[in-house]
Amino acid sequence: MTTQIDARQFRKALGSFTTGVTVVTTQGTDGLDYGLTANSFNSVSMDPPMVLWSLGKKSSSLPVFAATDHFAVHILAADQEAVSNQFSKSGTDKFAGCALTRGHGGVPLLGGCSARFECRVVHRYEGGDHVIFVGEVMNFDSFDHAPLIFHGGNYGLVMKKGEAAAHTASSFGDGWLGFLLARAYYQLLVPVRNNLNGHGLRDVDYNILTVLSMGEGRTIEELDKLVSISGFRVTPEDVEALVVRGIVAVEANAQAEKRVVRFTEAGRSYAIELLTIAKAAESDAERELDYREAQVLKLLLKRVIESTSAALPDHWRRDQFWRDEHLWRDPVASDAA
Ligand SMILES: Cc1cc2nc3c(=O)[nH]c(=O)nc-3n(C[C@H](O)[C@H](O)[C@H](O)COP(=O)(O)O)c2cc1C
Structure with a gap:
């Protein structure tokens, strides 16, 4: 590392930022399907519609994503923890048991998610030990499924904070x-x-x-x-x-x-x-x-x-x-x- 910081503490501090969980997929130039779990996804621009995510340089999918023009981002639903785990295991058949449809550029599309973005790659940036992919959104779907979230290394579910939570009394009685x-x-x-x-x-x-x-x-x-x-x-x-x-x-x-x-x-x-x-x-x-x-x-x-x-x-x-x-x-x- 160039700057003297404790990697474990750095990872822990980053983990305090709550994210959703996505699976990013693409079709390789060999015609095979590739994908991985990623929580580095973020929105970039409304007009034109653009999103980004970053891929670790040690990832075996890197050469594939470096060579393809399209990818799809699936924002996983609350009940898709198993899908997240499946797509985070390198060297396995990640698409086993997945029903697929095809999107722009032949990208494999998974179902059951909260939202899905089909993208055309418009930029690839160096980002230290990651490569940042920026995609223009060509098509998207939004489903009414609650999202899966990731925080501090754990999966979670979304809960609205609401008014009542702020006023919870602490006394024995209505706060007990x-x-x-x-x-x-x-x-x-x-x-x-x-x-x-x-x-x-x-x-x-x-x-x-x-x-x-x-x-x-x-x-x-x-x-x-x-x-x-x-x-x-x-x-x-x-x-x-x-x-x-x-x-x-x-x-x-x-x-x-x-x-x-x-x-x-x-x-x-x-x-x-x-x-x-x-x-x-x-x-x-x-x-x-x-x-x-x-x-x-x-x-x-x-x-x-x-x-x-x-x-x-x-x-x-x-x-x-x-x-x-x-x-x-x-x-x-x-x-x-
Ligand atoms: C919740 C979660 C989020 C992840 N986010 C990313 C990410 O944003 N970028 C990345 O390169 N890997 C991320 N990973 C790790 C990859 O999913 C994992 O390294 C995967 O096995 C890479 O697959 P590959 O080697 O087949 O490319 C994440 C894993 C999990 C469980």
């Missing part, structure tokens, strides 16, 4: 994560609770139905264990009340060694009705969020669940919690199996 989660949950539950109340049912009944929806054929003790994380306990009287209402039945399991709780047909329909109401409440709540924000929210909540799961009793671990007989199993598929 537990409060926010609980309040969001209870508000989300209002339509479900209204329906339950209309049927003379309570929160504990909802918890029992939810646990059964995730796997039928549990004993009352198992139901109690699984529901207890909510602070409710399930008693034989609670289950009996649901039997009387025709929602569940208590019967011997297949091995006839214990008595387990299952939905009746009416109970199954009712649980599906509740699920539909809950899903509608989720959609209403997400109206203020765009698709990627809803995704980010769920990802973050899963992370909170992960990081606090040490406090969970063993029986809440996913492999034990979920059973084969889910409420939303596909009856045709499971009957055929």
Whole structure:
């Protein structure tokens, strides 16, 4: 290096600049397709429309891009992390499994991305250990897919900052994560609770139905264990009340060694009705969020669940919690199996 700077620190500092992720493709003069993952992409000019990206001189694609007149830049969508990884591995068949169409100059075009620019090379500049390619945009496509982003060496998703984030209080109360989660949950539950109340049912009944929806054929003790994380306990009287209402039945399991709780047909329909109401409440709540924000929210909540799961009793671990007989199993598929 000419200037005395620490390469690792320099890379780290550059990594604090958040970018999208692109795949740049071209067709070589040998007629073969070439491409690589690049986050050095940027816009240059509106009129004429121009973009740039830079290619490392050690890249095996350099002679190809140095000799071709066209390239295509694909701005990858949030669900295309695998595509990014595939195109960043030198010496592999990068186009394996990719459905291609052709653009200007025969360049291979990938689908499923957020946007795509077909370019004619207008400048190539020396840029230290990289070559900078400037292309005039001949054609472009823009799709309504959230983009994949790259920051500090990690992939990420876009989240709008929004007003609320700036005003988040830090006190115990409305700034406490537990409060926010609980309040969001209870508000989300209002339509479900209204329906339950209309049927003379309570929160504990909802918890029992939810646990059964995730796997039928549990004993009352198992139901109690699984529901207890909510602070409710399930008693034989609670289950009996649901039997009387025709929602569940208590019967011997297949091995006839214990008595387990299952939905009746009416109970199954009712649980599906509740699920539909809950899903509608989720959609209403997400109206203020765009698709990627809803995704980010769920990802973050899963992370909170992960990081606090040490406090969970063993029986809440996913492999034990979920059973084969889910409420939303596909009856045709499971009957055929
Ligand atoms: C997120 C990400 C961004 C990258 N950005 C660039 C870039 O802008 N320019 C570059 O030359 N390589 C970049 N790379 C590395 C190339 O994708 C990688 O070196 C590729 O294997 C080169 O392929 P090739 O040797 O077949 O040409 C990036 C890799 C990743 C994962």
